[in-house]
Amino acid sequence: MNLQASAATQTDAPGQLETLTADQTQWVAQVFRACAGAIEQRIHGKRRVIELVLASVFAGGHVLLEDVPGTGKTALARALGQVIQGTSSRIQFTPDLLPGDVTxxxxxxxxxxxxxxxxxxxxxNVVLADEINRASPKTQSALLEVMEEGQVTIDGKSHEAGKPFLVIATQNPVEQAGTYRLPEAQLDRFMIKTSIGYPDEAAMIRILRGERSTQEPLKPVVTTNSITQAQSFVLKAHVSPLVADYAVRLVEATRRASEVRLGASVRGTLALVRLASAWAVANGRHYITPDDIRDLAMPVLAHRLVLEPEAEFDGVTAQQVIGQILLDIAPPQENGVA
Known part of the structure; x- marks a missing residue:
């Protein structure tokens, strides 16, 4: 399948921001569907999670998968690396891993x-950080620069990591022995945090029937140049003042909530809008709707909150806080698109 970008760039007028054309929007949606369909050959019955991960790729973000063992976290990351015709690597994080072993x-x-x-x-291009919370904080910190700036500085010299660049990390929430909790600065660099969960009965049957084929690598369906082009198109998605205001009000509410000691950051606000842009374009729209912001607030914002100790003791979760905020703050009734 030839998924190279062919749509020409269109500009409203000199000095104005470029607008996303219908051809560009449809091309990104085509690339998105092709990648999602290929990955779904390995991860059955989890289309929503696959699309969330792919939207993060198109938005230029990183992904944290937190789930119990055996649900397909590593398989999803490996499949993503295979459908993109680029380089991929896997780092098995262990307590004795050193920063130099990563960078x-x-x-x-x-x-x-x-x-x-x-x-x-x-x-x-695609780096699988498997069981990232098993490495020491010193080794985890080796990822801070490259996840934010796409480069690594060694002995005063910077080295580009390449484009596109994606870290998809996994961690197990059940086993805590020999693990180190990710610091807030590290968590904040992940665009989304999500989980795969167990497949339903029908999906499990398909997995059993296709067990042999899972050993064969997937064929690439898109090049790294196409992913980079799609990322540039996503940045052109229209964000109306009404939608931007809604996103800001949601983030501000996380900082005022009584159960929260530290709310979502500025990086979190930017991540929410960027992911919503990718989500909109992947669904064939050149503009973001309030529903895009609302649907993506949970995976983008929840892992960025630091709760008060008293709230944690009472069993309050960040997901509950975000859920209540979404109920309290009404979205705008219009998209703000003429």
Whole structure:
């Protein structure tokens, strides 16, 4: 399938922001559906999760999958790396993993008399950070720069990680022995946090029937250049003042909630709008609706909240706080699109 971008860039007028054309919108939606359909060959009955992960890719964000063992977290990440015709790597996080094992190190070449940089597995288009919470905080911090800026600085020299660049991390919420809780700064760099969950009966039967075929890698359906082009198109999606105001009011409410010690950050607000842009374009629209913001608020904002100790003791969860905020703050009745 040829999914190269062919739509020309259109500009309203000199000095104005570029607008998203109908051809560009439909092309992104086509790429999105092709990728989702390919990944669904491996992850049955979880179309919503697949689309959330893909929307994060199109929005240029990173993904944190938190779920019990054996639900397909690693399989989803591996399938994503296979459908994108680029480089992929897997890092198995363990307590003895060092930062240099992730980013790479400079090694002295005696013949040349110079230090030569040996890139680590973080230099790939799709990086699977498996069981990320098993590594020490020092090793986890090695991801902070590259997840935010797409580069790694070693011995004062910056090295580009490549484009597109996606970290899809997994962690197990059940086993806490030998794990380190992700710090807030690390969590904030993930655009979404979601889970796959157990498949239903029909999906489980399809999994059993196709067990042999799961050992074969998926064929790439889209190139890295196409993903990069799709990301640039997503940035052109129209965000009306009404929709932007709704997103800001939701985030502000997380900071005022009595159960919350630390609300969603500015990065969280930007992530919400960017993901909504990707979600809208992937569904064939050049503009964001209030429903896009509402539907995506939970996976984008919940993991960014730090609750008060008293609230945690009472069994309050971040998901409950976000759910109540969505009930309290009414969305605008119009999209603000002429």
């Amino acid at each position: 790479g190190v400079s090694v002295f070449d005696q013949k040349a008399g110079l230090f030569e940089f040996h890139a680590g597995p973080i230099f790939a």
